[in-house]
Structures are given as C-alpha cells and as structure tokens.
Amino acid sequence: MTDIPGLGNTLVCLSTMIQRRYAQICADHDLTVAQAQLLCLVKDRPRRLGELSHLLGLAKPGLSGLIDRTERRGLVQRVSCAQDRRACDLTSTPLGKEIGDALHADVGARLPEIVADLPADDRATFAGLAAEITGCH
Amino acid sequence: MTDIPGLGNTLVCLSTMIQRRYAQICADHDLTVAQAQLLCLVKDRPRRLGELSHLLGLAKPGLSGLIDRTERRGLVQRVSCAQDRRACDLTSTPLGKEIGDALHADVGARLPEIVADLPADDRATFAGLAAEITGCH
DNA sequence: TTGCGTTACTTCGTGCCGCGAACTAACTTG
DNA sequence: CAAGTTAGTTCGCGGCACGAAGTAACGCAA
Numbered sequence: 001m002t003d004i005p006g007l008g009n010t011l012v013c014l015s016t017m018i019q020r021r022y023a024q025i026c027a028d029h030d031l032t033v034a035q036a037q038l039l040c041l042v043k044d045r046p047r048r049l050g051e052l053s054h055l056l057g058l059a060k061p062g063l064s065g066l067i068d069r070t071e072r073r074g075l076v077q078r079v080s081c082a083q084d085r086r087a088c089d090l091t092s093t094p095l096g097k098e099i100g101d102a103l104h105a106d107v108g109a110r111l112p113e114i115v116a117d118l119p120a121d122d123r124a125t126f127a128g129l130a131a132e133i134t135g136c137h
Numbered sequence: 138m139t140d141i142p143g144l145g146n147t148l149v150c151l152s153t154m155i156q157r158r159y160a161q162i163c164a165d166h167d168l169t170v171a172q173a174q175l176l177c178l179v180k181d182r183p184r185r186l187g188e189l190s191h192l193l194g195l196a197k198p199g200l201s202g203l204i205d206r207t208e209r210r211g212l213v214q215r216v217s218c219a220q221d222r223r224a225c226d227l228t229s230t231p232l233g234k235e236i237g238d239a240l241h242a243d244v245g246a247r248l249p250e251i252v253a254d255l256p257a258d259d260r261a262t263f264a265g266l267a268a269e270i271t272g273c274h
Numbered sequence: 275t276t277g278c279g280t281t282a283c284t285t286c287g288t289g290c291c292g293c294g295a296a297c298t299a300a301c302t303t304g
Numbered sequence: 305c306a307a308g309t310t311a312g313t314t315c316g317c318g319g320c321a322c323g324a325a326g327t328a329a330c331g332c333a334a
Binding site for chain 1: 144
C-alpha cells in the first residue's frame with residue numbers, strides 16, 4: 001500500500017481536535033466524555049452491561065465504576081434482568097434521556113464546525129469518506 | 138452552511154477509532170497517551186512549560202503532574218532556565234528521545250491502517266483533507 | 275532602593291477514569 | 305448434585321486533570 005507521509009501524525013492531530021471540542025460540548029452539558037458515551041448508548045434502549053463493556057472497550061471494573069458515578073447523578077439506572085438473575089440491563093432515566101438527546105443534538109450542531117473552513121464540496125467528500133471509514137451510516 | 142446529517146457522530150466515531158489504536162501503539166512502547174504526547178513535543182527540542190501547557194491544552198497543575206510521572210520514568214528532564222530563574226525548560230533524556238523516535242515511526246507505520254480499506258485515491262483524498270483541517274503540514 | 279503587581283511553576287486536596295486480582299451469585303452441563 | 309462457566313462487584317492501585325493556594329523570581333514605578 002502506498003504510504004502517505006505524515007498521515008499518522010495528521011490522524012492524531014485530527015483526533016485530538018475532535019476530542020477537545022467534543023469534551024467541551026460534553027462539559028457544557030455537565031458530562032464527562034465517558035459518561036456522555038455511556039449515556040448515548042443507553043438513552044434509546046436498555047443494554048446489557050456486557051454489551052456496553054464491549055462497545056466502550058472497557059474491562060468490567062472500569063464500566064462498573066463509570067455506571068456507579070453516572071447512576072449517582074441520576075442519569076442512568078441498573079435494572080435486574082428477569083431472564084438471567086445474574087445480569088443487569090442499564091436504562092436511562094427520563095433526566096438522562098433528556099440530557100442525552102440534548103447532547104446528541106448539540107454534537108450534531110457544533111462538532112462539524114471543525115470542517116467549516118473547507119469548501120462545501122470538500123466538506124461533503126470528507127464526510128463521505130469519514131462515514132466509510134467508521135462504518136457510521 | 139449546509140448541514141451534513143450525522144457528521145457529528147461520524148466525527149466522534151472516527152476520533153474514537155484513532156484514539157483506541159493510538160493508545161494501543163503507545164502502550165506497545167510502554168507509554169500512556171498523555172506521556173507520549175508530551176514526549177513527542179519535547180523529543181527534538183526543549184520547550185518551556187508554559188508552551189507545553191498551551192500546546193497540550195492543560196492547566197498548570199495537570200502538566201506539572203504529567204511531567205513528574207514522565208520524569209520519574211527517566212524519559213524527560215526539567216532544566217532550569219538561565220535567562221529566567223523562575224522558568225523551566227523540559228528536555229528529553231537520551232532514552233526518551235529513543236523511545237519517542239520509535240513511537241513516532243510506529244505511529245506513521247500503523248495508524249494509517251485505519252484507512253487501509255479505502256481505495257488508494259480515496260485514501261489520498263482523505264489524507265489531503267485531513268491535513269487541510271488540522272493544519273498539519 | 276523599596277515596594278508591588280505579574281509571571282512561572284509547585285503543592286495540596288479532590289474527583290474521574292480504568293486496570294488486575296479476587297470475590298459472589300446464578301446459570302449450565304455432566 | 306458437583307464442577308465449571310458467566311455476569312457482575314469490590315478492592316487497591318496508579319494515571320490524569322482541575323481549582324485554590326502558595327513560593328520564588330522578575331520588572332517597573334515611586
């Protein structure tokens with residue numbers, strides 16, 4: 001494969017730009033990045049902890065603590081699962097749902113400012129390629 | 138400006154993909170992301186702490202602690218500045234320089250795997266646009 | 275020169291984040 | 305039923321980063 005010089009660094013820079021802005025948006029909704037990501041996964045449907053662990057790339061104890069903190073803020077709730085009494089579903093509270101929806105809207109509105117300097121057709125091209133890479137459709 | 142639906146989410150996904158892979162590469166060199174970023178800024182020339190604070194987007198105490206931990210590992214060194222006795226330059230040790238260079242090479246080699254599934258011309262297009270957005274030349 | 279505001283950095287206390295190891299309870303299989 | 309597996313928790317640790325408060329050095333003005 002043809003190497004593109006400096007691409008590695010460019011990707012790190014890009015990712016840092018996105019993370020910084022995303023963290024700011026989260027903070028504006030009084031959320032940490034980790035809590036925001038948890039909330040977004042859970043705000044529209046309940047999920048098993050094991051599933052969350054996989055999606056977030058966290059080991060069990062890390063997830064457990066993250067849920068503890070988020071539950072303490074009243075955004076999320078453990079619900080014991082009827083089919084398997086060992087297991088837990090995590091759901092969002094009404095407050096969590098509300099905040100999660102607001103965050104999602106804000107991310108959609110403000111994060112793309114990062115590419116605002118590009119001409120419109122480049123912006124569309126970039127968005128398409130990024131969607132391709134991530135598999136986010 | 139024309140909104141591109143879902144772009145906010147796509148950017149978060151992209152950034153997460155990059156961060157996860159980058160963290161893995163750092164871990165392979167026994168570095169945390171924060172320490173790696175510090176080391177990369179310092180490995181080719183000394184820098185003032187104030188400059189680093191600005192570049193890394195950290196407040197003073199956060200940087201101070203990060204440097205403490207990195208210094209404890211022998212990768213980096215505080216050098217008091219002759220011109221201004223309040224100030225500090227941060228330099229990399231020979232070990233730090235070596236590890237930093239190895240990391241940099243590895244990032245260049247392995248991080249672009251993220252875009253490996255794209256056809257070659259799309260890859261080049263994406264790289265160009267990303268460079269444009271970040272201002273990484 | 276002496277004093278005063280500013281700047282550069284550190285220390286302290288706090289809280290979030292995430293890991294491995296060890297544990298408990300519940301399911302499953304022989 | 306016994307043994308092994310699975311889902312989740314707890315504990316102790318270390319990294320990360322903040323605000324508030326402190327210290328030392330600089331620079332300027334009276």
